[in-house]
Amino acid sequence: MRVGLVGCGTVAGYGHLPAIKSIDEIELVALSDINEARLKEYGERFGAKRLFTDYKEMLDSVQLDLVTVSTSLNAHYDIVMESAKRGINVFCEKPLAETVEKGWQMVNAMKNTGKIFAVNFENRAKPYIRRIKDILSSGRLGRPMMMRFIYNWAGGRWAGADRYERLMREGMGPIVDCGVHYFDLVRWFSEDEFDTITADGIFVEGYENPDHVVALCRLRSGTLVVIDESWVYTHKSKDRTYILRIDIECERGIISYQMGPAPREVEFKYYGPDETIIEKAEEEEKPFVTMYRSILKSIEEGRLVDGLASGEDGVKATEYAIMALEDVLKRRGI
Structure with a gap:
């Protein structure tokens, strides 16, 4: 290729x-x-x-x-x-x-x-994220009732001030640039669409877009969703850290996934009606190699494979993320 x-x-x-x-x-x-x-x-x-x-x-x-x-x-x-x-x-x-x-x-x-038109929602390629998808698709825990996605960190300022400012302004800040990943995962996990999206946020560093946003949403099926995105979490601390956590409460059990605070360290928890699973492992933060192997396979087969996100997935996730941003700005009279 x-x-x-x-x-x-x-x-x-x-x-x-x-x-x-x-x-x-x-x-x-x-x-x-x-x-x-x-x-x-x-x-x-x-x-x-x-x-x-x-x-x-x-x-x-x-x-x-x-x-x-x-x-x-x-x-x-x-x-x-x-x-x-x-x-x-x-x-x-x-x-x-x-x-x-x-x-x-x-x-x-x-x-x-x-x-082929694919969008780089690389979280779909992480082994434990795929495992969550498989569990939910199997139906053994019943319907998801509540989904919570938290990604709080200091943002992309590690790559330079100019790039960070561009992401905050042109990139529309954390709820769009990063939050779009989680709006996509909600759709992928639930096979459902958002019905209502409300959001609020805080403005810490003087940008026109908020530095930290919490979105409270409902899916058409009634599932409650929280997406919590921050780029100012420990941003002025001597030692920076982060929270990346997913919790899914279903009718008959829960699934929990957390990465960090140590790089690549993952904890996966499954509390089902018949068994409890708690695992700790290492996982790539950005599984680009897996993504490109799937792209190669997709082009060979003439269709998207391995759960790759389509252009349509990309538009819908972007639309929902922008809706959350716009709700924050409206609340703040911006």
Whole structure:
């Protein structure tokens, strides 16, 4: 599989490109970025010989099986639409688009090509997250009555102040940039849609978007959902830490998943009618290799496999996350 990547930023450097290079069946053919110095650096680092500051030139001059879009959010739409014009499979970073309208345009354009259009909701590839999905799909705990998702940390400021400010402003802050993962997991776990979304938040560092948001939601089936996203958790502390926790209360039992505070350390708990399971293990925080193996398989089979999120999944999760953000801003008169 011949891959061209657009956007040589932080996520490409720690996630996409190392994963692509680690799989023998995938060839990194070309890179594109508007920053020439960074483009050259990544080209040398990851062994890409064809380098382009204009991604359209890359699409026109290199034969590609897949375009990976790992740019800032505001560039996703144009790159996906241009890839669709050329009939190339696309793997796009989340959130999918700046607006729901643009997201559906992207979905429809890719649908008309008959090519694969996947969104990088990598949590779906984590072994214990897949295990939760399997348990819920089996029905042995009955219907989920309550779902709680908490991800509180200091945000992406570790990668530089400029990038963090861009995520808070253009990326719409934690409830959209990160929260979109959990709006997606709710849909995937429940096979249901959101009915109501209310939210409130706090503004700590002076951005126009809130630094910490709590969304209280109902699904159409009546399931209650809480999504709690923060980028100011221990942000000024001597030692930073984080909380990543999922709790699902069902009719006949509960499932609990927690990562951290030690990196990669996971605790999984299952309290069912017939057994109790408590396990501790290590798990990848960002399973990019698993994602790319699934993309490869999807292109070979001509359909999304292994629970990969579709463009439609990407639009719907983005829509719900934006609804939560808009509710906060409305409450605050912004």
